Amino acid sequence: MFRQPSVLAPALAVLLFLQPLPPAGSRPPSGPEYLRRGWQRLLDEGEGCGPCQPEECPTPRGCLAGRVLDACDCCWECANLEGQLCDLDPEGHFYGRCGEHLECRLDAGGDLQRGEVPEPQCLCRSTSPLCGSDGRTYAQICSFQEAARAWPQANLSVMHSGPCEAEPQILSPPRDIWNVTGQDVIFGCEVFAYPMASIEWRKDGTETLLPGDDPHISVQFRGGPQRFEVTGWLQIQAIRSSDEGTYRCLARNALGQTTASASLTVFTLDQLNNTNISLLNSLNPTPEEEYDNEEEDDYY
Numbered sequence: 001m002f003r004q005p006s007v008l009a010p011a012l013a014v015l016l017f018l019q020p021l022p023p024a025g026s027r028p029p030s031g032p033e034y035l036r037r038g039w040q041r042l043l044d045e046g047e048g049c050g051p052c053q054p055e056e057c058p059t060p061r062g063c064l065a066g067r068v069l070d071a072c073d074c075c076w077e078c079a080n081l082e083g084q085l086c087d088l089d090p091e092g093h094f095y096g097r098c099g100e101h102l103e104c105r106l107d108a109g110g111d112l113q114r115g116e117v118p119e120p121q122c123l124c125r126s127t128s129p130l131c132g133s134d135g136r137t138y139a140q141i142c143s144f145q146e147a148a149r150a151w152p153q154a155n156l157s158v159m160h161s162g163p164c165e166a167e168p169q170i171l172s173p174p175r176d177i178w179n180v181t182g183q184d185v186i187f188g189c190e191v192f193a194y195p196m197a198s199i200e201w202r203k204d205g206t207e208t209l210l211p212g213d214d215p216h217i218s219v220q221f222r223g224g225p226q227r228f229e230v231t232g233w234l235q236i237q238a239i240r241s242s243d244e245g246t247y248r249c250l251a252r253n254a255l256g257q258t259t260a261s262a263s264l265t266v267f268t269l270d271q272l273n274n275t276n277i278s279l280l281n282s283l284n285p286t287p288e289e290e291y292d293n294e295e296e297d298d299y300y
């Protein structure tokens with residue numbers, strides 16, 4: 001049964017070690033899809049391509065990146081998604097082929113540790129955002145198609161190229177802060193909006209648009225960090241007890257507005273000395289507790 005070239009034998013041995021050979025007729029082992037497929041390919045290549053009998057091909061289901069022909073150009077199988085490993089060599093069949101609108105590239109721009117080798121992965125050929133019929137902005141056609149295939153019942157279609165026009169979304173809201181009198185504090189507010197949004201800061205309970213005429217408060221705005229984003233900062237220098245309160249970031253464009261707020265707690269040195277440290281630690285969220293915008297991945 002194993003007639004693969006001997007150069008493949010060590011790799012096969014490793015894979016067999018990781019994924020014990022299932023009894024004949026059982027389902028292929030679960031585990032990372034690319035690993036399973038690489039494993040199957042090694043077996044298949046060992047057996048050569050043989051005559052193609054399409055009626056014996058399994059029907060691939062739930063292919064989020066569409067379908068491609070297998071190494072023998074015989075059966076359809078699921079193509080690899082954006083971000084999955086792929087074979088840089090077009091003749092290679094280890095990781096599999098990238099789906100529609102994707103190409104296999106070495107991602108040079110990644111945050112590789114020193115000495116790490118970049119791995120080829122499927123990347124979208126397009127970087128043009130588009131607006132889906134669900135009113136969401138997709139980073140490019142690849143993430144749109146992935147969503148459309150994942151929820152066929154949603155009947156997604158492309159409304160137009162460019163982001164959807166919508167009220168602003170706050171991607172990263174300001175975080176609660178405490179500190180002692182005399183220190184400087186900064187609140188940040190990262191907003192996605194198309195059309196472009198303006199950002200305003202106010203303290204709850206007052207109508208004054210900050211910084212007002214208060215010389216120890218300043219505000220700054222800058223486009224970014226991503227396209228169609230704008231970030232605003234509110235800085236309060238040498239905080240005093242009277243600065244305590246809730247500060248609100250308000251992002252507004254022609255279609256609407258969104259707000260997010262965070263509190264500032266000011267301790268005097270006296271109070272700090274009498275305050276339980278474990279209580280203080282619970283006041284400042286650790287980075288893990290930061291607003292989670294994981295689900296925005298496909299969008300902006």
Ligand SMILES: *[C@@H]1O[C@H](CO)[C@@H](O)[C@H](O)[C@H]1NC(C)=O
Pocket residue numbers: 153155
């Ligand atoms: C999906 O689109 C098709 C064709 O445009 C239409 O016939 C069908 O009613 C739509 N289904 C839903 C749930 O909107």
Ligand SMILES: *[C@@H]1O[C@H](CO)[C@@H](O)[C@H](O)[C@H]1NC(C)=O
Pocket residue numbers: 178179180183184185284
């Ligand atoms: C208080 O402010 C100082 C200077 O702005 C900063 O270095 C320090 O980390 C802050 N302390 C806390 C608990 O956030």
Ligand SMILES: *[C@@H]1O[C@H](CO)[C@@H](O)[C@H](O)[C@H]1NC(C)=O
Pocket residue numbers: 269270273
């Ligand atoms: C707070 O405590 C430290 C040492 O525990 C002391 O040096 C400092 O003077 C105290 N500060 C105040 C304002 O009481």
Ligand SMILES: *[C@@H]1O[C@H](CO)[C@@H](O)[C@H](O)[C@H]1NC(C)=O
Pocket residue numbers: 276277278279
């Ligand atoms: C500080 O808080 C911890 C846990 O919340 C508690 O066990 C400890 O007794 C407190 N210490 C003081 C001095 O209040």
